Amino acid sequence: MSELYLLDYGAGNVRSLVNAITKLGYEIRPVNQPDDILKAKKLIFPGVGAFGSAMTSLVSKNYVDPLKKYIASGRPFMGICIGLQTLFTSSDESPDVHGLNIVNGRVKLFDNATKSVPHMGWNKTLKRKQGLSAFGLSDDRVYYFVHSYAVPYTEDLATWTLATTQYGDEIFVSVIQKDNIFCTQFHPEKSGYAGLRILRSFLEWNGVSDQPTILCDSVEASSDYLTKRIIACLDVRTNDQGDLVVTKGDQYDVRERDNGGQVRNLGKPVDLARRYFEEGADEITFLNITSFRNCPLADLPMLEVLRRTSETVFVPLTIGGGIRDVVDPDGKLHSALDVAGQYFRSGADKVSIGSDAVYAVERYLENGYKLNGDTAIETIAKAYGNQAVVISVDPRRVYVSSPNETAHHVIKTIYPGPQGQEYCWYQCTVKGGREGRDIDVHQLVTVCEKMGAGEILLNCMDKDGTNSGYDIELIDDVKKAVGIPVIASSGAGRVEHFSEVFERTKADAALAAGIFHRKEVPVADVKNYLRENGILVRSPDNIL
Template sequence: MLIDPPHMLTTSRLCQVSCVKDIENASRIIFPGVGACGQATEAVQRMGYREALIDYLKADRPFLGICLGMQILFDGSTENGGVEGLGVVPGTIRQFDTSLGLPVPHIGWNNLIPKKESPLLNCVGDRRVYFVHSFAAFPDEENKDWVLATGEYAGEFVSTLQKGNVYATQWHPEKSGAAGLDFIHGFLDPEWAAAQPRLDPSASRASNGVPRGLAKRVIACLDVRANDHGDLVVTKGDQYDVRESADASSGAGSSKGEVRNLGKPVELAGRYFEDGADEVTFLNITGFRDSPVADLPMLEVLRQTSRGVFVPLTVGGGIRSFTDAAGVHHPALEVAGAYFRSGADKVSIGGDAVLAAEAYYARGGVPDGSTAIEAISTHYGAQAVVVSIDPRRVYVRAPEDTEHVTVETATPGPNGERYCWWQCTVRGGREGRDVDAVQLARCVAHLGAGEILLNCIDRDGAGSGFDLELVKAVSDAVTIPVIASSGAGRPSHFSDVFRETGAAAALAAGIFHRREVAIAEVKADMARAGIPVRQSA
């Protein structure tokens, strides 16, 4: 929780709440929150802030609640088995209905639908803003006086609240690029907000022909590892080989050269933010693994990036329980917490998810609470957990030749096989396991993952397009969002995967790093195809 002491109206002068007196003496409060409602309300109660917050809000003093900071204002939430809120806003927070056919969590850039005029909405204008949540408030007669704006996702939900000087957003201003920063600026400086052009709620928001609603996301991925000199660099390789071929004239005596260096992580992430990437993903492929909590360079990359990149950041690599060299055990929740505190919004779990799935199916498909996915999801919410799947094609002549989920493929195998399944791998694609991509996706969704990053070893670096059959098979099998990865070579490949599958997002690395394709080109192609897309401005 952040407070703005009297006469300190710049974000650089915000202070963190450390006691009840801070709440009582603040001129403004910003209450951000990411996680599960039960943990948030328990923390407010444990720290003794509950009554002070209720008194502050009922006195109509300036307040901005963000995500969980909005949800705890309600009477309660059905999350975590049911929890009591502050009771300031009538109603109960409920989960989105997955039976309506849309992925849950609701993740990505969506439009605001104004219900009344407000200087703060004028600060946002027609721009999309970023949401990431599984639970929401829904407009009704009891809370209609509070509803400033709604959103559309499997029906109408409450996106923004306002009554007097109390504001709250289900969306994340701090992750909504320039639109979100303008919103926060307006909250901190009401005179500046009042000078912004008036937003006409009846005006068309699709003057460029791009449909409204949840946009399909374009994600820039940065594979980060230490080079031979110990410096972190962004690299990329085909089928996970990230070293250059050695110069035969150098006399190195090896077929492998230096780690391929495509730039510095913080600088590239900043470039992609400016270019209009909807999210940035860091995949830490350094072989440190003995002590992820002590991986200070990667934690520093996150800290520096989050100071200037105002879109969501995901980090993967080493998110697991481990025992360090001193014999101290560190649970996965602690590892994830270190990354979250350094600026990550989501963590990505890879090979450990495959091992968790093997144990899950061995138990007959029953969760036991022991996995990193379950621990992190329970504490931080499903939206904080991404599972990265690294599968490769296995061809069979007929579905009955395997126990795995198969599809009839338009790309027959080397011996004319007409069916295939996708074998999950671990250890950077070097080891195959007896779990297929659909099985793994269903398992991790049940365990509490909020999103799937779906790679494809066969397509990695090929530039021939995403494996549409794989993406369709997995996105059809689960009710959580799927990110397509591996194989993009031109802008139309993104439009193809969004038209032909249920993918919620698509990710690329090398083509962006090498400037072969610009993010703006990808979004322009999507807009021409009638696919909802966030404009970079």
């Protein structure tokens, strides 16, 4: 019987952590009641979401006292993300909520004046102690962070701090270790093989530091090493034979022009996702373009895709398509929050909302610019944190001769329209780009950010399938409008297109699909080219 226990307070994706531990040859049991905490020989407390909801859940489940007793007993304890933050006294995120107060300090919101918030992506850590094996932690590797709040590093925390990380001009505590406590702000279960090595080190640890922990007299200057992310996107649907396949089409036309008009089949989703992970993709995004309308929620094929993918893929997984209120064939209603919860429990880290985001913003504008709190964006962000909500935007250009011709936000373009128009606005579309709405991209992204979205997946209907490069003007305009991360999508055809988007805009990530599926431009080639051109990217690491 396993003596390793998982303290899951009920928010976010813990399946990937369980799968990572299983891959390392260990079994882990869930904490189902307070007494289970004190049965553990080792305890892991992971989580995403809000500080307040985490602490409220711990209190309501009567976990606080046994958790403090467990930590005081000297048995090994590991906290991940929220599991680290709750050890502190308080948080800006929930000012009136008390933490466990095991470490005296306050969790604070990042300054978003000069950088995107959440801090989302792969960044380095810098060890602040000597004489430790450091749990496999390496200053030469990057790890996956996704958070808006962190503990600023001060000398008062020196005895607790094993490593720090810099984001922009802020240095925060990214790893704490003291006595039997080891916690990471990043997610080792989502940090590839580098993260798995850290998990293995904890699982092999007896809770006692193997060497004296001597504070460094001086620590080299830190630096922000947040890498640019390369994301592989898989459009998933059923073909005419009922098989789930990865497909791709120009302007969403996924049928072959010959071969009887069959749905284009570029591979099986689980197999392709595993291939991209091994090739070095920083994230995997699944877009469900079938929606499986006549299928009960519990039986959605994409749930099984996520479950199987998360067994072998240890980078963040995003799922899009169908994140809305749904009704089972028997009439049972499931809210968008329920749907998202199913996906998170099946292995997703983020959900992507498309058409429903447009409808939500339309209601916001009709309601006198007021949030009502019941949209999918707001409810999911409140329960799981804004880092869990991605807005997928499908815009297309509408050319005008003068800004006075439209009430929408326009840009002056270097690519004139068919009648020589020098201006354009970007019209948002729904239903896979088939229907335009009277709302522009600027309105959509700024309102969705207010609603709680944590990231923008910025497609471009005009560029889709052209292999002519990303729409730099669109990406630059959106990036200037919001303070959250932006993923560039649509149009990549060569390695140069990836460097162009990072050099000419402040995009946080770049996504591609067909060129990766067909191996026209392998992920590794993109990474190598970016590295050669001085752009920070994560290096391959396939050694466990």
